[in-house]
Amino acid sequence: MLIGDVAKQSGLTVDTLRYYEKIGLIAPPMRNDGGRRVYGDDVLGWIRFLEQLNATGMKQADRIRYAALRRRGDETLTERREMLELHRKTVAAKLALMQDTLALMDRKVAAYHDMERKAKGH
Amino acid sequence: MLIGDVAKQSGLTVDTLRYYEKIGLIAPPMRNDGGRRVYGDDVLGWIRFLEQLNATGMKQADRIRYAALRRRGDETLTERREMLELHRKTVAAKLALMQDTLALMDRKVAAYHDMERKAKGH
DNA sequence: CTACAAGCTGGAGTGCACTCCAGCTCAAGC
DNA sequence: GCTTGAGCTGGAGTGCACTCCAGCTTGTAG
Numbered sequence: 001m002l003i004g005d006v007a008k009q010s011g012l013t014v015d016t017l018r019y020y021e022k023i024g025l026i027a028p029p030m031r032n033d034g035g036r037r038v039y040g041d042d043v044l045g046w047i048r049f050l051e052q053l054n055a056t057g058m059k060q061a062d063r064i065r066y067a068a069l070r071r072r073g074d075e076t077l078t079e080r081r082e083m084l085e086l087h088r089k090t091v092a093a094k095l096a097l098m099q100d101t102l103a104l105m106d107r108k109v110a111a112y113h114d115m116e117r118k119a120k121g122h
Numbered sequence: 123m124l125i126g127d128v129a130k131q132s133g134l135t136v137d138t139l140r141y142y143e144k145i146g147l148i149a150p151p152m153r154n155d156g157g158r159r160v161y162g163d164d165v166l167g168w169i170r171f172l173e174q175l176n177a178t179g180m181k182q183a184d185r186i187r188y189a190a191l192r193r194r195g196d197e198t199l200t201e202r203r204e205m206l207e208l209h210r211k212t213v214a215a216k217l218a219l220m221q222d223t224l225a226l227m228d229r230k231v232a233a234y235h236d237m238e239r240k241a242k243g244h
Numbered sequence: 245c246t247a248c249a250a251g252c253t254g255g256a257g258t259g260c261a262c263t264c265c266a267g268c269t270c271a272a273g274c
Numbered sequence: 275g276c277t278t279g280a281g282c283t284g285g286a287g288t289g290c291a292c293t294c295c296a297g298c299t300t301g302t303a304g
Contacts, residue, residue: 004250014251015293023291034300036251052223055216060291074237081234084227091227094177095220101174102213105206112203115196126280136281137263145261156270158281182261 001039010047023060025050025067056091123161132169145182147172147189178213 007014020026021037026046029039053063066083069076129136142148143159148168151159175185188205191198 002251013293016291018252019292034251036300049226052219052226056220056223074241077234077238077241081231081238084231084234088224088227088231091220091224095217095224097174098178098213098217098220101178102210102217104171104174105210105213109203109206109210112199112206116199116203119196119199124281135263138261140282141262156281158270 001041001043003037003039006039006043006047009044012047020050024064027067027071053087056087057094058087062087123163123165125159125161128161128165128169131166134169142172146186147182149189149193175209178209179216180209184209 003014003017006012006017010017012020017026021028026043029037029043032038050063050067053066058066062083066080069080069083125136125139128134128139132139134142139148143150148165151161151165154160172185172189175188180188184205188202191202191205
């Protein structure tokens with residue numbers, strides 16, 4: 001898999017993939033004879049997970065820290081678990097807030113509907 | 123209420139409040155004899171709502187658009203309702219994604235726990 | 245053998261959302 | 275009446291997370 005294929009399948013751009021490598025989010029892949037990056041299929045799953053951490057609001061610095069731990073292998077399992085447990089808390093809080101906001105928007109939408117109906121009615 | 127009080131009660135900084143006014147998120151308040159901003163209590167509720175839109179991922183440009191509509195009064199009710207209904211959809215989607223990620227993290231945490239137990243066990 | 249698409253590096257540029265600063269005025273306490 | 279804290283304006287600076295570019299090399303199709 002060359003970088004363009006990874007881009008297509010992951011939805012990231014080639015620039016972003018090289019940038020992620022530079023900052024340590026993705027491990028430097030093997031190179032072929034021409035010096036080009038050759039990725040294994042596993043990178044796609046990893047990118048998907050990174051995106052999920054991203055979408056749940058984990059900061060770049062923490063994702064980099066997690067990625068670094070992951071590259072060090074099984075000896076970092078505990079640390080990674082602790083990071084996930086911590087992040088889980090913040091995600092749960094954010095989730096609750098979003099649910100509140102959803103409910104608030106529903107109330108507002110209903111109220112606006114009501115006011116529109118009344119405005120029409122005279 | 124002077125700007126410092128609003129800052130204290132809303133959690134925003136005075137700089138951010140003036141910035142929000144500049145970009146149109148908050149309507150320019152009255153001024154006292156000394157030329158200082160004097161806010162009504164209602165601004166606090168409005169800021170809280172802005173924060174919720176923010177926290178649910180609405181972009182600045184859209185919040186500005188919503189704020190502009192709000193300032194124009196009741197004639198914009200329908201537009202505002204439509205904006206909220208649209209945003210509601212994206213929030214609901216994000217919510218689902220976050221719930222997935224939460225579940226994924228729980229599975230990972232459990233798996234890591236398992237591996238830590240096994241590693242200890244020999 | 246010649247286009248030309250895709251990849252490479254190092255570094256500069258971008259957009260967003262603030263955040264800070266200089267140099268000033270205003271208000272309240274001693 | 276002087277000090278000190280809060281507020282004012284216009285504009286510059288910051289941090290994050292990319293995004294783009296110049297100038298080069300490599301690989302494939304006609």
